[in-house]
Amino acid sequence: xxxxxxxxxxxxxxxxxxxxxxxxxxxxxxxxxxxxxxxxxxxxxxxxxxxxxxxxxxxxxxxxxxxxxxxxxxxxxxxxxxxxxxxxxxxxxxxxxxxxxxxxxxxxxxxxxxxxxxxxxxxxxxxxxxxxxxxxxxxxxxxxxxxxxxxxxxxxxxxxxxxxxxxxxxxxxxxxxxxxxxxxxxxxxxxxxxxxxxxxxxxxxxxxxxxxxxxxxxxxxxxxxxxxxxxxxxxxxxxxxxxxxxxxxxxxxxxxxxxxxxxxxxxxxxxxxxxxxxxxxxxxxxxxxxxxxxxxxxxxxxxxxxxxxxxxxxxxxxxxxxxxxxxxxxxxxxxxxxxxxxxxxxxxxxxxxxxxxxxxxxxxxxxxxxxxxxxxxxxxxxxxxxxxxxxxxxxxxxxxxxxxxxxxxxxxxxxxxxxxxxxxxxxxxxxxxxxxxxxxxxxxxxxxxxxxxxxxxxxxxxxxxxxxx
Amino acid sequence: xxxxxxxxxxxxxxxxxxxxxxxxxxxxxxxxxxxxxxxxxxxxxxxxxxxxxxxxxxxxxxxxxxxxxxxxxxxxxxxxxxxxxxxxxxxxxxxxxxxxxxxxxxxxxxxxxxxxxxxxxxxxxxxxxxxxxxxxxxxxxxxxxxxxxxxxxxxxxxxxxxxxxxxxxxxxxxxxxxxxxxxxxxxxxxxxxxxxxxxxxxxxxxxxxxxxxxxxxxxxxxxxxxxxxxxxxxxxxxxxxxxxxxxxxxxxxxxxxxxxxxxxxxxxxxxxxxxxxxxxxxxxxxxxxxxxxxxxxxxxxxxxxxxxxxxxxxxxxxxxxxxxxxxxxxxxxxxxxxxxxxxxxxxxxxxxxxxxxxxxxxxxxxxxxxxxxxxxxxxxxxxxxxxxxxxxxxxxxxxxxxxxxxxxxxxxxxxxxxxxxxxxxxxxxxxxxxxxxxxxxxxxxxxxxxxxxxxxxxxxxxxxxxxxx
Ligand SMILES: NC(=O)c1ccc[n+]([C@@H]2O[C@H](COP(=O)([O-])OP(=O)(O)OC[C@H]3O[C@@H](n4cnc5c(N)ncnc54)[C@H](O)[C@@H]3O)[C@@H](O)[C@H]2O)c1
Ligand SMILES: NC(=O)c1ccc[n+]([C@@H]2O[C@H](COP(=O)([O-])OP(=O)(O)OC[C@H]3O[C@@H](n4cnc5c(N)ncnc54)[C@H](O)[C@@H]3O)[C@@H](O)[C@H]2O)c1
Numbered sequence: 001x002x003x004x005x006x007x008x009x010x011x012x013x014x015x016x017x018x019x020x021x022x023x024x025x026x027x028x029x030x031x032x033x034x035x036x037x038x039x040x041x042x043x044x045x046x047x048x049x050x051x052x053x054x055x056x057x058x059x060x061x062x063x064x065x066x067x068x069x070x071x072x073x074x075x076x077x078x079x080x081x082x083x084x085x086x087x088x089x090x091x092x093x094x095x096x097x098x099x100x101x102x103x104x105x106x107x108x109x110x111x112x113x114x115x116x117x118x119x120x121x122x123x124x125x126x127x128x129x130x131x132x133x134x135x136x137x138x139x140x141x142x143x144x145x146x147x148x149x150x151x152x153x154x155x156x157x158x159x160x161x162x163x164x165x166x167x168x169x170x171x172x173x174x175x176x177x178x179x180x181x182x183x184x185x186x187x188x189x190x191x192x193x194x195x196x197x198x199x200x201x202x203x204x205x206x207x208x209x210x211x212x213x214x215x216x217x218x219x220x221x222x223x224x225x226x227x228x229x230x231x232x233x234x235x236x237x238x239x240x241x242x243x244x245x246x247x248x249x250x251x252x253x254x255x256x257x258x259x260x261x262x263x264x265x266x267x268x269x270x271x272x273x274x275x276x277x278x279x280x281x282x283x284x285x286x287x288x289x290x291x292x293x294x295x296x297x298x299x300x301x302x303x304x305x306x307x308x309x310x311x312x313x314x315x316x317x318x319x320x321x322x323x324x325x326x327x328x329x330x331x332x333x334x335x336x337x338x339x340x341x342x343x344x345x346x347x348x349x350x351x352x353x354x355x356x357x358x359x360x361x362x363x364x365x366x367x368x369x370x371x372x373x374x375x376x377x378x379x380x381x382x383x384x385x386x387x388x389x390x391x392x393x394x395x396x397x398x399x400x401x402x403x404x405x406x407x408x409x410x411x412x413x414x415x416x417x418x419x420x421x422x423x424x425x426x427x428x429x430x431x432x433x434x435x436x437x438x439x440x441x442x443x444x445x446x447x448x449x450x451x452x453x454x455x456x457x458x459x460x461x462x463x464x465x466x467x468x469x
Numbered sequence: 470x471x472x473x474x475x476x477x478x479x480x481x482x483x484x485x486x487x488x489x490x491x492x493x494x495x496x497x498x499x500x501x502x503x504x505x506x507x508x509x510x511x512x513x514x515x516x517x518x519x520x521x522x523x524x525x526x527x528x529x530x531x532x533x534x535x536x537x538x539x540x541x542x543x544x545x546x547x548x549x550x551x552x553x554x555x556x557x558x559x560x561x562x563x564x565x566x567x568x569x570x571x572x573x574x575x576x577x578x579x580x581x582x583x584x585x586x587x588x589x590x591x592x593x594x595x596x597x598x599x600x601x602x603x604x605x606x607x608x609x610x611x612x613x614x615x616x617x618x619x620x621x622x623x624x625x626x627x628x629x630x631x632x633x634x635x636x637x638x639x640x641x642x643x644x645x646x647x648x649x650x651x652x653x654x655x656x657x658x659x660x661x662x663x664x665x666x667x668x669x670x671x672x673x674x675x676x677x678x679x680x681x682x683x684x685x686x687x688x689x690x691x692x693x694x695x696x697x698x699x700x701x702x703x704x705x706x707x708x709x710x711x712x713x714x715x716x717x718x719x720x721x722x723x724x725x726x727x728x729x730x731x732x733x734x735x736x737x738x739x740x741x742x743x744x745x746x747x748x749x750x751x752x753x754x755x756x757x758x759x760x761x762x763x764x765x766x767x768x769x770x771x772x773x774x775x776x777x778x779x780x781x782x783x784x785x786x787x788x789x790x791x792x793x794x795x796x797x798x799x800x801x802x803x804x805x806x807x808x809x810x811x812x813x814x815x816x817x818x819x820x821x822x823x824x825x826x827x828x829x830x831x832x833x834x835x836x837x838x839x840x841x842x843x844x845x846x847x848x849x850x851x852x853x854x855x856x857x858x859x860x861x862x863x864x865x866x867x868x869x870x871x872x873x874x875x876x877x878x879x880x881x882x883x884x885x886x887x888x889x890x891x892x893x894x895x896x897x898x899x900x901x902x903x904x905x906x907x908x909x910x911x912x913x914x915x916x917x918x919x920x921x922x923x924x925x926x927x928x929x930x931x932x933x934x935x936x937x938x
Binding site: 115171221254268269270273277402403408410411414417418422429430432433436437439441443444 | 583587719723737738739741746872875876879880883886887898899901902903906907908910912914
C-alpha cells in the first residue's frame with residue numbers, strides 16, 4: 001500500500017511519551033509512514049526535544065515522516081487531516097495550584113475530587129482553561145479544516161468530547177487507553193483467549209461482555225475468584241495497580257459488573273475520604289494513584305521522564321543513535337517498546353489507519369451517545385466499542401444494567417453536564433451549588449471564600465488561553 | 470344528572486381532615502352523592518369518629534351517601550370503583566422514631582432529609598412499611614378490582630406512583646395539592662386573572678407558564694418584584710408560609726423558573742444545614758416547616774385536630790348538629806369551608822367526577838412520564854397538568870428548561886430510583902452508598918452503626934405491614 005500523504009497536527013506535542021508513541025506507531029503503518037507531522041506546543045524546549053527524537057525514530061524505522069514545529073493552533077490545524085490534542089493547559093503546576101487552594105479551604109484533594117471523579121489530572125470544575133483550549137481548537141478546525149478529525153487525548157475526555165460535539169459540528173473522537181486493564185483481569189484468571197466488551201463513560205467503563213471464544217461466560221470465573229479473594233492480601237506494585245484492588249471487587253459486588261481501568265479510581269467517598277481510607281482500600285503504601293502520596297509518585301515520575309527526554313535529545317543532537325540510549329530505569333523498557341515492531345496501546349494511529357486506509361479496526365471510542373447506549377442520555381459522550389472502517393462506525397450493542405446506570409453512570413453524567421453548564425456560563429453559583437452538597441463543606445461561608453479565591457485564578461487562566469493564538 | 474352509584478374505598482380513612490374533605494366534596498357533586506364510601510383504617514376509634522361526622526355531613530347536605538367501615542384492605546378494594554389511599558403506615562410516631570435514630574448517629578433531621586428532599590412526612594429511604602402498604606393495596610386492586618382506579622394521596626407520591634405503576638398494571642394517579650401555591654404568587658403580584666401551568670415531579674414542580682388571559686408573560690412581573698424584594702423583610706405567618714420566602718427567590722434566580730409549593734421546602738443543603746441556617750432562609754421563628762421547631766408546630770396542630778374530631782364526634786353522638794360545632798380555633802374556619810358550597814382544594818372527587826361523568830376537568834396529576842415531559846426519564850412519575858374526561862387524559866405540552874432538569878429534577882429523580890431499588894431489593898448496601906456521599910457523614914463506621922440500628926426497625930415495621938390483611 002502506498003503512502004497517503006496525511007497532515008497530522010499534534011497540539012501539546014511536548015508531551016514526549018505520548019508524541020513518541022504516536023510517531024512510532026505512524027512509522028509502523030506503511031500507509032501512514034509518509035505523513036507530515038506538525039508539532040505544536042507552548043513549551044519550545046519540550047517540543048524541540050520531541051522533534052529531535054521523532055526524526056531519529058523515523059530514521060530508525062526507515063520511514064518517510066516529515067516534521068515541522070508550528071507556533072499557533074491555526075497553523076497546526078490548517079491543512080491537517082487529523083488534529084490530536086494532548087495538551088494540558090496550565091500543566092501540572094495548575095492542577096497543583098487549584099488543588100492546594102481547595103485544600104486550604106477544607107477540600108481534601110481539591111474541589112474537583114467528587115464522588116465518581118477522583119482522577120487527579122481529570123479536573124472538570126476548575127479546568128476552564130483546558131475546556132477553553134478544547135473549544136478553541138475545535139472552532140479553529142471548524143473554520144480552517146472542517147473536514148479534519150479531532151482526536152482528543154487530553155482530559156477531561158467525557159466533558160471535552162461532550163462539549164466540543166454539542167457546541168461545534170466537527171468530526172471528533174475522544175480516546176483513552178483505560179480498557180487495556182481488561183488484560184489484567186484475564187491474566188489474573190489465567191485466561192488467554194477471550195472476548196470482551198466495555199461500555200459506559202470515560203473513566204467510568206464496565207465489563208459488559210467477557211467470555212471465551214466459544215461463548216462461555218467468564219463472569220463465572222470472576223465469581224469464583226471473588227470467593228477466594230482476601231482483601232488483606234492485596235499488595236499493589238505501584239499506585240496505579242488497582243484493577244484487582246479491594247475497591248474493584250467491592251464495586252463489582254455492588255454494581256454487578258466489573259469496573260475497568262480508571263473506573264476503579266473513580267469510586268465513591270467511601271474509598272477516598274482521607275489518606276487512611278485510601279490506603280485501606282487501594283493498598284499500602286500509596287493509597288492509590290490519587291492520594292497525596294500516589295500522585296506525588298506519579299508527578300515525580302513524569303518530571304523524571306521530562307529530564308530523561310531532555311538528556312536523550314541532547315545525546316542524539318551529539319550523534320548518539322536512538323537505540324543506544326539508556327538510563328538504567330523503567331524508561332528503557334518504554335523505549336524498547338517504542339523501538340519494537342509492536343504497536344503502542346494508544347488508539348490514535350490505528351484509528352487514523354482505519355479511517356484513511358479503510359482497514360476495519362475495533363476501537364473503544366468516546367462519542368456523543370445519541371441512542372447508542374439505550375438507557376443513557378443522548379447528548380453526552382459515552383465510551384463504547386466500535387468497528388471503524390473509513391468514516392463508518394459500527395457501534396456494538398452495549399447493554400448496561402440499570403444498577404450501574406442509576407447508581408454510577410447517571411450521577412456521573414449529571415456531574416459532567418453540570419460542569420459544562422458552569423463553564424459555558426462562567427457561573428460560579430453553579431459551582432457553589434455543587435459544593436453545598438459536598439461532604440467536605442461545613443458552611444456556606446466556606447464555599448463563598450473558596451470560590452472567591454479559587455475562581456479568580458480559574459478565570460485568569462482561562463482568559464490566558466482565550467488570548468492564545 | 471342521576472347518581473352513578475359508585476363504591477369508593479378510602480384506606481387510612483381515619484385521617485379526619487382529609488376524609489371530611491372527600492365526603493363533603495362527594496356531597497357537592499350530584500352525580501356522586503349516592504356513592505357508597507367504604508372506610509378502612511387500622512385505628513378503630515379514628516375511623517368511627519369519621520363515620521359519625523361523615524354521616525352527619527351527608528345529612529347536612531341532603532345527600533344520599535352510604536357508608537361502611539371495613540377491617541381489611543381486601544374489603545376496601547373488592548367491588549370498589551376508586552380506592553383512595555391516605556394512610557401513613559406507622560403514623561407520625563414512626564417518622565419521629567426514624568428521625569431520632571438518624572439524629573443519634575449524626576444525621577440532623579434524619580437520613581431521609583436529603584438534597585431536594587426535606588419534607589418531613591415524605592420519607593423515601595426508611596419508609597419500607599409505607600411502600601409495602603402501597604404495593605399491597607395495588608396488588609389487591611390488581612386481583613380483586615382490576616378496573617378500579619387507585620388514587621394516591623399518601624406520601625411519598627413520586628416514589629409511590631413510580632413503584633406501583635412500574636410493578637403493577639393498575640390504573641393509578643398520584644395527587645398533591647401543592648400547586649395551589651401559585652395563587653400566593655398571583656396574589657402577591659396583584660394579579661387576579663391569569664393562566665398557569667406547572668410541571669416536574671411531586672414536591673419538585675415549577676411554574677412553566679404564567680401569563681395574563683391575553684398572553685402577556687407574567688414572569689416580567691415576577692422579575693420586577695424580584696428587584697424590589699428585601700429578604701430581611703420576609704416574615705412568615707406560619708411555618709408553611711414559604712412561597713415568597715428568600716429560598717423561593719434564590720431558587721428562581723438560579724434555576725430560572727419559580728418553584729411552586731413544597732418545592733420550596735425541597736431546596737438544597739445550603740438552606741437546611743442546621744436550624745440557624747433554616748431560620749435565616751425560611752424566616753423566624755420556625756425556620757420553615759421542616760426544622761425541629763416548624764415540624765413540632767405541625768405535629769401539635771395535627772394532634773389538636775385529632776382531639777377536636779374526637780370531641781366533635783362525641784357531641785354529634787349526643788345530638789349536636791354539625792353546623793353548631795365550634796372550638797374557637799382555626800378548626801372552625803376549616804369546618805365552615807367544608808360546610809360551604811365550595812369544593813375543597815383536593816383533586817380526588819373532581820377527578821372521580823371527570824372520569825365517571827365525562828365532565829372535562831383540569832388536574833395536576835402524578836403519572837409515569839413515558840415521554841410526557843421530553844427531557845425527563847420515561848419510567849418515573851412526573852407531576853403534570855392534564856385535562857381528564859372519562860378515561861382520557863390530555864396532557865399539556867410542558868417545557869422544562871435544561872437548567873431545572875440537570876440541576877434539580879434529574880438528581881431528584883435519581884434519588885427516587887435509588888430509593889425504590891433499595892426498597893425492592895431490601896439492600897442496605899445501597900442505603901450506605903447514598904449515605905457515603907451525605908454531607909453529614911464523617912466515616913464509614915458511622916454509616917454502618919446507623920444502618921445496623923435503623924434498618925432493624927425499618928425491616929420490622931415493613932414486615933408488620935406485610936402481615937396486615
Ligand atoms: N486519554 C488518555 O489515555 C490519557 C492518559 C494520560 C494522560 N492524559 C491526559 O493528557 C494530557 C497531558 O498530560 P501530561 O501529563 O502529558 O501533561 P503535560 O503537562 O506534560 O502537558 C502536555 C503538553 O501540553 C503542553 N501545553 C500546555 N498548554 C498548552 C497550550 N495552551 N497549547 C499547546 N500546548 C500546551 C505542555 O507544554 C506540554 O508539553 C492531560 O490532560 C492528561 O490528563 C490522557
Ligand atoms: N398528597 C397530599 O396533598 C398530602 C398532603 C398532606 C399529607 N399527605 C400525606 O398523607 C398521609 C397521611 O398523613 P396524616 O398526617 O394524615 O397521617 P396520619 O398519621 O394521621 O395517618 C392517616 C391514617 O392512616 C392510618 N393508617 C396507618 N397505617 C395504616 C395501615 N397500615 N392501613 C390502614 N390505615 C393505616 C392511621 O391510623 C391514620 O388514621 C401521609 O403520607 C402524608 O405525607 C399528603
